Amino acid sequence: MYNCAMKLLANQHVLYAFLALLLCAVFSQSNSTVHAAGPAGIPPWPSIFSGDVTVDGSPAVDGLKIVGVIDDYISNPVYTKNGRVSGLTVGGPSTSYFGKEIKFLLEDVVYADQVTRFLNVAVPTNTPISLTFSAIPEPTPTPLPTSTPLPVITQSPTSIPPTPTATPIPLGPSDIGPLIFSGNVIVSGGANVEGFEISASFSDFPTTYPSVIDKDLKYHNLVVDTDDDDRLHNGAEITFYLNGPGIDPVNSLKSNVTATYSQTSDVITILDLVFVPTSPLKIPEPAKEEEVFIKFTPTPTNTPMPIPPTATVVTLPTAQSIDQETEESSAACNKPVGPVSFFTGMSNIMTMIAPLLLVIGYKRVRKFWD
Numbered sequence: 001m002y003n004c005a006m007k008l009l010a011n012q013h014v015l016y017a018f019l020a021l022l023l024c025a026v027f028s029q030s031n032s033t034v035h036a037a038g039p040a041g042i043p044p045w046p047s048i049f050s051g052d053v054t055v056d057g058s059p060a061v062d063g064l065k066i067v068g069v070i071d072d073y074i075s076n077p078v079y080t081k082n083g084r085v086s087g088l089t090v091g092g093p094s095t096s097y098f099g100k101e102i103k104f105l106l107e108d109v110v111y112a113d114q115v116t117r118f119l120n121v122a123v124p125t126n127t128p129i130s131l132t133f134s135a136i137p138e139p140t141p142t143p144l145p146t147s148t149p150l151p152v153i154t155q156s157p158t159s160i161p162p163t164p165t166a167t168p169i170p171l172g173p174s175d176i177g178p179l180i181f182s183g184n185v186i187v188s189g190g191a192n193v194e195g196f197e198i199s200a201s202f203s204d205f206p207t208t209y210p211s212v213i214d215k216d217l218k219y220h221n222l223v224v225d226t227d228d229d230d231r232l233h234n235g236a237e238i239t240f241y242l243n244g245p246g247i248d249p250v251n252s253l254k255s256n257v258t259a260t261y262s263q264t265s266d267v268i269t270i271l272d273l274v275f276v277p278t279s280p281l282k283i284p285e286p287a288k289e290e291e292v293f294i295k296f297t298p299t300p301t302n303t304p305m306p307i308p309p310t311a312t313v314v315t316l317p318t319a320q321s322i323d324q325e326t327e328e329s330s331a332a333c334n335k336p337v338g339p340v341s342f343f344t345g346m347s348n349i350m351t352m353i354a355p356l357l358l359v360i361g362y363k364r365v366r367k368f369w370d
Contacts, residue, residue: 024100045124046091047102047116052084055106056135059083069103070118082277085131090116142290176234176261178225180268185217185242193242195215198273199252200224202261203237221268224261236261242275253277264292 049068054062060080068075068090070255075090097119102111112131134272182198187193197210199218203226211219238259241252255273 002137004128041103043091043093043236044095044098045121047090047118048124049088049090049104049129050084050086050126051129051131053080053133054083060085061131065107067108068367070097070100073097078086087126090118097340104131106131107136108136110136136368176263178223179238179259179261179264181222181259181271182211182217182220182268183270184272185213185219186272186274187204187242188274189280191277191281193281196247197239197243199243200240204238219273226293227329233261234263235278237265240273247281273339290310 030267045141047068053064053066055061055064060083062079062081064080065077066080066085066088067077068088070092073092075088078085078088082180088104090102092098098117100118102116102118104113104114110133112133112280113130114131116127116129185193185198186198193213194215194217196213196215199210200222202224209223211222213219224238240257240259242253242255243252247253253275255275257271259269
């Protein structure tokens with residue numbers, strides 16, 4: 001018994017080492033399992049795809065269904081529009097789909113030539129992709145039941161004119177414009193064209209607004225764009241014109257420098273324009289300031305004209321009328337007075353004796369004071 005205990009103690013270090021290795025293995029397996037599974041119930045971030053779609057060498061027509069396929073997983077469908085697919089979201093339900101191929105299926109029958117892989121990403125991003133599909137096979141027609149053929153009435157063939165075939169327009173990249181130009185303006189002969197305007201056109205599309213040449217003979221932010229599909233004008237030549245005083249607005253002066261309407265990574269394209277007029281430009285001279293003298297003229301005052309006195313007609317009495325008036329006056333003095341009232345008589349008496357009473361009163365007053 002004692003010998004067995006001593007042997008067990010001698011092998012104690014070996015036992016501890018074995019237990020430590022066992023615990024490390026269990027912990028490592030546990031961490032690996034948690035990392036692969038991820039948070040319970042949360043699927044990994046999906047991949048998002050957008051880009052051009054070509055079917056049998058031509059841009060896809062509108063309304064074609066496209067899905068993403070990873071093994072047994074099939075994404076929600078999206079549909080083509082204007083030859084493109086946008087926002088095709090493909091994401092496996094668990095991390096077990098990481099690294100597997102993503103295939104693109106058109107109308108449930110044709111796979112794209114391009115494939116990619118489902119990757120573990122920190123955040124979902126929109127990945128540009130161009131998908132190419134072969135022609136969609138025509139469905140096999142269902143045979144119709146045979147019937148007794150009817151007699152065919154032969155008619156003389158009528159010539160049918162051939163239908164004209166439209167020439168396909170080569171398509172380029174979408175979203176070319178707007179293009180913005182700035183630069184120097186160089187006119188042969190060194191004419192000062194400050195205040196003149198620079199305009200441009202391509203495929204019968206004029207610029208939205210002309211650019212005015214500043215005092216340094218530079219033009220700025222000349223915008224060139226179109227209001228329809230940019231791909232129809234890819235590679236078109238842009239022509240620049242000089243407009244201003246002395247230049248026919250119908251036949252503007254055309255620059256020797258041109259540009260191409262195509263996709264560029266530059267926000268503003270620096271382009272110096274050179275103009276060679278056939279005759280010297282007539283630059284209008286600035287208007288001179290003229291001195292203006294204002295002469296004040298006194299306003300004449302209207303003097304009123306003297307108005308002649310109005311003549312008065314005086315009728316002179318005749319000798320007969322004078323004799324009549326004399327006779328009437330004499331008769332009035334000798335004419336007897338009619339009866340008067342009591343008060344009138346007393347007033348007449350007081351008027352006659354008032355001076356006498358005044359003299360008598362004066363004498364009495366003076367005697368009193370003496």
